[in-house]
């Protein structure tokens with residue numbers, strides 16, 4: 001594997017796992033991260049870390065030149081949906097405007113391939129579940145819109161310049177590196193499995209169940225939880241595809257194609273810990289759809305990628321192991 005991959009947001013949750021997957025596959029990696037939400041210790045020592053904003057064109061372009069960057073994996077961005085509603089301009093800046101600057105640097109430096117962290121939030125409330133890539137895109141929050149706008153930029157740029165791209169639309173990412181090298185470290189997490197892991201390790205007293213009257217079997221929300229290590233592996237395979245077929249670009253869902261309810265997730269946590277986490281039934285959060293499950297037939301048909309960690313208890317176990325390691329770290 002020749003050349004270096006520039007990973008933005010490589011000090012963050014998903015980015016740090018992608019760095020591990022790339023290094024394990026034999027790639028050289030340079031991370032650009034401003035460490036606003038990421039941690040320098042989350043970046044594997046085999047990678048180089050440049051602490052900078054992706055909007056700092058001088059630094060980004062110099063890094064691309066100095067390191068011989070052939071591809072960008074772009075994870076940097078803001079990801080808290082309710083915050084995107086209260087502060088939309090932050091999201092259009094960090095996710096859309098900053099991406100524009102990064103893409104411009106990549107084009108200017110002749111970087112050939114671009115892999116983008118997109119999201120199931122681009123679909124909004126789906127008309128049909130499982131959701132295929134060509135379903136209507138009608139985001140219901142600025143987060144989803146800020147990501148969709150970046151997808152549109154990439155489409156148009158790839159038509160105009162010698163660069164191809166893959167946009168991966170993530171469903172619910174959870175878990176941690178099974179070897180314990182990284183995990184979700186962000187304080188103030190809002191995601192269910194992270195919250196449940198915090199409850200299981202005594203960081204919080206209970207887990208709120210947001211909504212019990214959804215149109216699902218047990219009334220709680222259903223999501224397609226994908227192990228972060230599988231997600232990271234999909235990026236490495238996507239890069240191989242972009243290199244092998246430089247004329248093609250792709251947009252693909254990343255999920256397992258099956259869903260679990262909030263109750264099923266909490267049951268799994270209880271089984272793994274052999275304890276009972278207190279559940280507090282509460283009202284719905286604004287804008288939560290009943291069910292979000294990926295139609296993953298496209299990624300299965302396009303990449304050699306196959307899920308290796310499609311096991312809810314395994315995802316929970318890895319998330320818990322990381323949570324315990326974080327607690328020990330203090």
Ligand code: UDP
Pocket residue numbers: 172190191192193195207208209210211220221222223262285288
């Ligand atoms: N959820 C919950 N309690 C929590 C966090 C999440 O009941 O403390 C529910 C949420 O309503 C949704 C599912 O768990 O049905 C997954 O939510 P999460 O925030 O993890 O991801 P999202 O699907 O919103 O991106």
